[in-house]
Amino acid sequence: MSCDIYVINLASSLDRKNNIQAQLTKLGLQPHFFSAINGHTEQHPLFSMYDDKLSKKYREKSLSKGQIGCYASHYLMWQKCVDLDHPLIIIEDDALIHSEPFLEFIEKTSTLDKKYECIRLFSNKRKNYCSEVEQQFSSTSICKFNKGHMSATGYFLTPNGAKKLLQHSQRWYMAVDIYMDRFWVNEVECFGTIPACLTNDPIFDSDIGYGKKPPRKLFARLKREWFSVKELLRRETHNFKYKMNHKVK
Structure with missing residues (x-):
């Protein structure tokens, strides 16, 4: 195998661990398991990087404890990618793997790190997006996306990409997948596979726990919409320059 696979898994989620282990073993792949940070039960030093005031300023809401733990888990995996100094495939434990495109992608990883810093391996969850084929394989293709995927279920990451994600992630105020989608901020261009190499297994509910959404006042809604408009403008400006x-x- 030309690229190590790391699975982010809560120690208490044995059913998820067994499920993803069985899928990968069936494909002849042996993953490494990384113990996820549980935001509900742990007080990890990385949690100090979360800025609740900034979250409320821009998003008009706080991140849940589960979202903060999820951010910390991916952040630690980015650090590991830098420390190991070679590309990794990082997968969350509720992934459902599509065997043919995933195996082909694995075979190609040794040739990908010079051109791509991060490749999403799951379907883009945006309602509307554009994509252009960058590289065609027999079972899947690598595409450039004009919008992020709204998920962090699984991705290929190089040390250079990991360094950029870490560099621009000194204060946390949005969910980790939304931060990763902000390629105009973190400088990691948005590439992904079509068709997807994996998806979320429908038999599992999210471990994150988003909490009850409080009702927003009119000013708060307008403030959030203004932030979204500015994000749109920055994204489209970046895409045009690209x-x-x-x-x-």
């Missing part, structure tokens, strides 16, 4: 730069090349 297209122009690559046309020149």
Whole structure:
């Protein structure tokens, strides 16, 4: 295997661990298991990086304890990728693997790290997005997306990509998957596979626990919408510059 696979798994979630282990073993793959940080029961030093005031300022809500633990778990995996100094495939334990495209992707990983810093291995969950094929394989293709995927179920990550995610992640104020989607901020371009190499297994509910959404006042809703508009403008400006730069090349 040309790329190590790490599965993020809560110690208490044995059914998830057994399920993903069985899937990977069936494919002849042996993963490493990383003990996820439980935001509901632990007080991890990384939690100090969460800025609740900033979260409320821009998003008009706080992250749940589960979301903070999830962020910390992925953050530690980014650090591990840098420490090991080679690409990793990082998967959450509720993934359902599509065998053919996943195995083909695994075979190609040794040739991918020079061109791509991060490749999402799951379907884009946005309602509307555009994608352009960058590299075609027989069972799947790598595409450039104009919008992020709204998930962190599984992705290929290089040390350079991990360094950028860490560098721009000094204060946490949104969920980790939404932060990863902000490629105009973290400088890690949004690539993914079509068709997807994996998805969320429907037999499992999320371990994160999003909590009850409090009702928002009109001013809060307007403030959140204004933040969304600014994000849209920044994203589209970045996408336009990316297209122009690559046309020149």
